[in-house]
Amino acid sequence: DSLGIALVGLGNYATYQLAPALQKTENCHLAGIVTGTPSKEQVWMSKYDIPKENVYNYENYDEIANNDDIDIIYVVLPNFMHAEYTIRAAKAGKHVICEKPMAISVEECEQMIAACKENNVHLSIGYRLHFDPYNLKVSELGQNEVYGKVKKITGAHSFKLNDPHAWRAKQDLAGGGPLMDIGIYVLQGAIYTMGENPIEVSAKYGEVTRPDIFKDVEQSIDFTLKFPGGATAEATTSYYDTANFLRGEAEKGWWELKPAYAYSGIEGETSEEKLTYPPVNQQTLQMDDFAKCVMNNKKSKVPGEMGLRDMKIITSIYESADKKETVKINW
Ligand code: NAD
The missing domain is CATH 3.30.360.10 (Dihydrodipicolinate Reductase; domain 2)
Structure with missing residues (x-):
């Protein structure tokens, strides 16, 4: 069993750490991308064998709700966008990994946790050193x-x-x-x-x-x-x-x-x-652990509550x- 992950925001961390780490995961794989830069679409599709239907931008992002290839959304955007893209992912019924820092205020962190709870999805933060x-x-x-x-x-x-x-x-x-x-x-x-x-x-x-x-x-x-x-x-x-x-x-x-x-x-x-x-590859272990948590309905050891803390x-x-x-x- 392997869960599909979509990376949102294809900057340095997604490009040079997360995508390569996803080539070594066992419980999850790179299934889709969300990008505001059209020139990146073709590059990622051919490099990682991603079908066109699994490529989204910031406007049609919410339609990811209808895509069964994608189980987990990984938010790798600048900090001020973390809350919005996590909450929209939760509303789309997708589990979420959000990069650190979780958001830019305590209130945002609380709203993110509430949205994930309401929509019954798991939330974790990209605290990779808990796997080192x-x-x-x-x-x-x-x-x-x-x-x-x-x-x-x-x-x-x-x-x-x-x-x-x-x-x-x-x-x-x-x-x-x-x-x-x-x-x-x-x-x-x-x-x-x-x-x-x-x-x-x-x-x-x-x-x-x-x-x-x-x-x-x-x-x-x-x-x-x-x-x-x-x-x-x-x-x-x-x-x-x-x-x-x-x-x-x-x-x-x-x-x-x-x-x-x-x-x-x-x-x-x-x-x-x-x-x-x-x-070890910290990100490989981190993402595999989260996929296992989702499969077994177990709380991540780096949950949203830790980001809020x-x-x-x-x-x-x-x-x-x-x-x-x-x-x-x-x-
Ligand atoms: P980056 O600047 O390299 O990438 C950001 C991406 O967001 C780019 O692709 C950019 O096009 C896109 N973007 C969309 N809207 C934007 C806007 N309004 N302004 C700027 N960029 C916009 O940044 P990064 O280093 O990849 O960091 C992304 C997130 O990942 C941050 O939250 C950062 O803290 C986190 N991060 C975590 C680790 C880690 O080790 N866990 C390491 C690096 C970065």
Whole structure:
């Protein structure tokens, strides 16, 4: 049994990661595409053997409801379009994988979850690192207190954004800057290390050295999360340098992944050993797992509720940076 997936938005991530990953999946396959760029249609149809009937654009997207080849819609559009295209997919009776960040506000995330519930479809978020063995090891080390209680987590995720026209640098299209896009991985890392939600955040925007690009989203932001048992996570994320790590310090040992959030080539060590796992395709595992969840009517381990949770924390991080004060997260 294999479920059909339609990719919506054929940008970089869909083209260079998801479509190739779908060539290796067992429980699902690339069955259709939704694109606003007519020139991409023929290229994708011939490259992936997609029939014309399974090719849609943003206008006739809702007609996908009548297409039995397509079981799952994967939303890979700029962040501000996630809510609309997820809700329309749910109304078409299709299960949904939506890319991170889930949407650009808490309200949108809630509407997406409600729409999927009402239409009886499964919803998951593209949190691929929950399928990476190194990051899974970090969850185990932290949550099982292998080296005792976790005291401190540190992490960073940054890259250089040089294009002043990028949607990632526009508040209305991205919903925020590097925090929404890549800082979210450090936030996730801190939570799966702890196995519980933070209660409090404090955050501070960095200096803007490229005002030509960063007119309305932050260029960088540092944030500290406080967990119920007193552990803290200190994170930094920016669009002006490169950084990629996640570290945990516990009572009797430590661990570090560097790079931590990459598609491949993650490396890790602990105070006791070097970590080595065979390479995996994270997206292949992620999509196969979701297809299995749909087949068995089981909730995904990266569900819409997790996307909503992260959006609540992100909102509190921005609130803290804006007000320049510590903010209790309103659960
Ligand atoms: P991209 O800019 O490469 O692609 C975006 C696509 O959306 C393009 O094909 C573009 O034509 C289309 N689009 C439709 N309407 C648009 C509009 N109004 N403005 C701009 N583009 C429009 O972006 P991407 O890197 O592929 O990211 C897409 C989504 O995937 C984002 O939400 C991003 O956060 C997510 N993503 C996730 C991962 C991951 O590892 N899980 C990695 C990269 C991107």
